[in-house]
Amino acid sequence: MILDDKKRVIGKIISINSDRFTVELLSGIKNFNASGYDDIHYFAQINSYVIVPYQNHYIVSEVIGVREKDTPDFTNAKEQELSKVFSIKHLDVLPIGTIKDKVFTFGVSVYPTLYSDVLYIKDEELDALFEVLNAEVPKCNDCEKDEEKCEQHNDGLKGKTRTKSLDVGESAIFPDYKIKINIDKFFGSHSAVLGNTGSGKSCTIASMLQTIFSKDKEFFAIGSTFVIFDVNGEYKQAFDNLDKSKINVSNFSIEKKKDFEKLELPHYFLNVEEWTLLLNASEKTQIPILRNALGLATLFSKSGAEIVNIKNHILASCIIETFNSSDSPVSKYQKIQSLLTRGAFTSNIDNGYSAQYGNFTTPTQEKAFLDAINGFLLKTHFEIPSFDNTSFSFDELGGYLDLAILYEEAHGNKQIRDYCSSLITRFKSIQERTEFSFLTDKNSTTLDSFVNSMLGLKDKKKEKQVIILDLNSAEDEVVEVISTVITRLIFARLKKVENEKRNKFPVNLVLEEAHRYISNDTQRNSLKANYIFERVAKEGRKYGLFLLVSSQRPSELSRTVLSQCNNFIVHRIQNPDDLSHIRQITPHISEATLKKLPSIPTQHALIFGSAVNIPTLYKVKNAHPLPLSDNNQVSENWFVDKDHEFDI
Structure with a gap:
């Protein structure tokens, strides 16, 4: 043990377990402190530290208990008072790591021997324990790498510094x-x-x-x-x-x-999962409809002959479903007219239907209309495209949701509208609520x-x-x-x-x-x-x-x-x-x-x-x-x- 260590001995280890040691303090220590050449050191506080020199390193231990050694019964009060002053004190300490060459390593693999000396801890050991050494690292003037990592430039000039540790x-x-x-x-x-x-x-x-x-100097956290x-x-x-x-x-x-x-936040930046979160869509029935509605938003934003054919197929399917529904003639007329305006149908279909306000006077007229609409149905199977974050108006989503529901009804799922009623209600609520005004349609x-x-x-x-x-x-x-x-x-x-x-x-x-x-x-x-x-x-x-x-x-x-x-x-x-x-x-x-x-x-x-x-x-x-x-x-x-x- 070096001379400095001998001067700061406060006790010896008298018991060793796998998870803790017991330290018996020297008899001359009365106030749980020792005067060093640099300061007065307090070592018997809960959560403070002591060290044990062993071989070529120090074992750092945390104080978790302070107590007196058990003493026999006292015959009078004066004897008890004197005993408190001169009684033997014990520390219970928990080994937490080692310090070697001013570097702390967590964990202890080699334990000290019985009666090993125990020392109070100094600031330089606390520095190693709390890793405050080399808080500022110089950087190379030429390439801004840390100097110890720079192998290209070695001009001996100290560059700017960066902060490695933070005072909290x-x-x-x-x-x-x-x-x-x-x-x-x-x-x-x-x-x-x-x-x-x-x-x-x-x-x-x-x-x-x-x-x-x-x-306030050199490199900032830019x-x-x-x-x-x-x-x-x-x-x-x-x-x-x-x-x-x-x-x-x-x-x-x-x-x-x-x-x-x-x-x-443009709403079209949201992906399908985030739209699901926004509209609180249920997994089994509403999410597929929402996914199709967003896909329709993508589809109707595009052009080209093949795209037009797919659009018309979807709209034609929805027109036929609406025409065969139990809605009133006026309601049917309004819905079908809206669908006709979305597609690229021939003008005679649109004009013929509009002239009759949805009411055909003869079966021949009705059959001609339905045959014309059926002509837009595709014979080959296709999938509604996935949503690709194409820009669209938030209000338009209501129409796409209705279209997706109609298309599902056209394929035989007659209960889907009831299943999606809460989804539609939630969408309308978000349209009206000012706290969702951050969702914007801005294309810029x-x-x-x-x-x-x-x-x-x-x-x-x-x-x-x-x-x-x-x-x-x-x-x-x-x-x-x-x-x-x-x-x-x-x-x-x-x-x-x-x-x-x-x-x-x-x-x-x-x-x-x-x-x-x-x-x-x-x-x-x-x-x-x-x-x-x-x-x-x-x-x-x-x-x-x-x-x-x-x-x-x-x-x-x-x-x-x-x-x-x-x-x-x-x-x-x-x-x-x-x-x-x-x-x-x-x-x-x-x-x-x-x-x-x-x-x-x-x-x-x-x-x-x-x-x-x-x-x-x-x-x-x-x-x-x-x-x-x-x-x-x-x-x-x-x-x-x-x-x-x-x-x-």
């Missing part, structure tokens, strides 16, 4: 000691921020992003892309103070608001330009780093549609990138109140929204798309999404179901760590995962400005003057 707060155990996370491992994988309502989740996320963008689904309308003010000459924010809202761009917005706006790109240059989608006024059904469509479009864009350029453009999706639209509830329609998020959770890493999930109810979240998270920042959680759920998805975390969750103080959190070496309780760095998530000061708002104005 201070240790709850070691005063003034900064806690840092590995940027690549936290933001380069899926992560979750969990905690009760009001525990500080949005402040934690805002604080991290503000710190990322506060680097290449970052954070798309925030802000379902509570909290984040805009948190980024108002950013240096706009370097970092820029786009604010979108589904309603007209000051300082926000109106979010306009191309798919590429829309996705570029969500990624902050323009002419291959990064114009925006933070894209906030304010969904505060939106119901869950609206949030589900917007988040699902935008996530799929971004994912599809990143998947199209050529192999040599893949994973060079990281995108982080911040999913606030994620349990509202990525649900674990099998009874909810939102399971259809889960598909894209679960796919991103499983495959997004390959393409540079990462989720940052925030939720107050982890037990209601998709298990697939949460189980794919590599990092967790957990604020106070007290609900038994949520605690049990976290235990199930993080089996590698000790029970001692999980027991801390219900008692975590305000503005504190427990972080664990690949971005930190060990589970760490820390005080979250203040966000400035704060997101709009303050608690209501009820007493201040109650007790006011009688003439106080309430401006809401």
